[in-house]
Amino acid sequence: MPAQSQPPQSTRKTTRKPRRSAPAAVQKPYPDFPLTPHRGAKQWCKKIRGKLHYFGPLDDWRRALEEYQRVRDDLQVGRAPRPATEGLTVRDLLNRFLAEKEARVDSGELSART
Known part of the structure; x- marks a missing residue:
């Protein structure tokens, strides 16, 4: 029976990067x-x-x-x-402006064309 030959071993050394330590476990502030x-x-x-x-x-x-x-x-x-916005947005400002003008049209102070 012929002897089985082993594949040649690599002479190259493998280097592993050191593992980073796991961050500390964070606990919930309260159970619920x-x-x-x-x-x-x-x-x-x-x-x-x-x-x-x-x-x-x-x-x-x-x-x-x-x-x-x-x-x-x-x-x-x-x-x-x-x-989350604080204060007045452009959208809110324009809506207030249009509501004011529509109220004046409804009361007769302004015409619809104006």
Whole structure:
């Protein structure tokens, strides 16, 4: 019986990159907290209607909870939530202007053509 030859061993050394230490486990602030920590993205998240939504950084759970509560209802019914704006938007300003002019037309102060 002929001896089986072994394939030649590679003389090249393989070097592995050292593993990064895993980030510290993030605990929920209280047991019924509705959000889950996403360690890779370093944000609080929640899966709604099959899609993962992010609400804020892990180190600020209160702000993340406020953002979740602000947009929760819209996301659960499938709507895109309105952006959080403070103050007056151009859209709101124009709607107020048009409502004022329509009220003047209805009262007879202005004509429809004006």
